[in-house]
Amino acid sequence: MIWVYLLCFIRHPGLLQRLGKNLPPLPEAPFRIWIHGVSVGEIKAARPLFEKLKKQFPQALFFVTTTTATGQEEAKRSLPGAHYSYLPLDAKSAVRRTVRHVRPDLFLLSESDFWPNLLKEIQRSGGKTVLFSGKLSPRSAARFFRFRFFAKKLFSRFDLLLVQNEEQKRRFLPLVSDPSRLHVTGNPKFDLKPQKSPQPPQSFITIACTHAPEEEWLLETLHGGPWQLFLAPRHPERFTEVAQLLEKKKIPFTRWSQTHDLSAPVILIDTMGQLPTCYSLSRLALVGGSFVTHVGGHNILEPCLYGVPVFFGPHMFGQQDLVQAVLAAGAGKQLPLAALRPAIDAFFQEPQQEMRDATQTLFSTSPSSTERVWEQLSLCINHRVC
Secondary structure: OHHHHHHHHHOOOOHHHHOOOOOOOOOOOOOEEEEEOOOHHHHHHHHHHHHHHHHHOOOOEEEEEEOOHHHHHHHHHHOOOOEEEEOOOOOHHHHHHHHHHHOOOEEEEEOOOOOHHHHHHHHHOOOEEEEEEEOOOHHHHHHHHHOHHHHHHHHOOOOEEEEOOHHHHHHHHHHOOOHHHEEEOOOHHHHOOOOOOOOOOOOEEEEEEEOOOHHHHHHHHHOOOOOEEEEEEOOHHHHHHHHHHHHHOOOOEEEOOOOOOOOOOEEEOOOOOOHHHHHHOOOEEEEOOOOOOOOOOOOOOHHHHOOOOEEEOOOOOOOHHHHHHHHHHOOEEEOOHHHHHHHHHHHHHOOOHHHHHHHHHHHHOOOOHHHHHHHHHHHHHOOOOO
């Protein structure tokens, strides 16, 4: 197993940057803001705050890091005008080189990805460290609680801990030495805005963010229905694998990277950043990572931005606040795989206008997480809190 990890590390596209080398040149600036998100979801969650900070600090330098290559691509789409790199490994030498190069006045961590040496070095350099949209899974919270001495030392490196909801606050509270630094500021995914989009045809379903073997399960479930499918696997390294699955099943399909012809029964979305287009052209969305047991779900709010109701599976333990919001609004359904086909048949047989209207209720009634984060940040930056 160690050889697998070593091989993945050697093949990482940002290997030198992960070692704190080959970093992009950075100009002088009066205020330097470093934003980190592990991958696509965390970077998308950072977009509303990034836009707010750009308005507040128009002369600031923004440095954005991710861990994954897909996160890098998303950062360049969602957070334009920044400088981009990969997060250094949490080894003292790599961290020190990166921190000395960036010289951040403010480090913003989206959701989770806690690295002790990085936080310690930024703090030692004089930068403020802030967790926003913070969350811990039940498993992570239990693990940290088991090693409370280490956890309290780790989380003391944050000047502010801004978490998604009261449940998350309860998970963090036993791990935090100074509770006055811990605040509930909401989930910034509720602050996202849709891209401009065309009017949707009435027969498309977007199947988004799937993991193996969800594609096979969902294709079998939806076979023979009066609809067309956008099929968007979560990870780009699986595009070829999913294409081979479609060929094996003799399902006619086209690849989005080769043609934007919308006449095929299945359109394999094999380029990143296309979900807004798919959702805007769809009548219904199915979000993966929720029918397999080990992932914990993905962002079920995003299709609702485009007025598209969302169906998802029973395994959403990583996105419970989103599940509660979508179900409470009546904007979607949580279903086991066996109940999915009858529910989709019923959806296409009825107008479902109430469910489409409910998708907009999600955003019109949600208080702005970004404004609450900014309120805490502004106090911190002005030294009145941290």
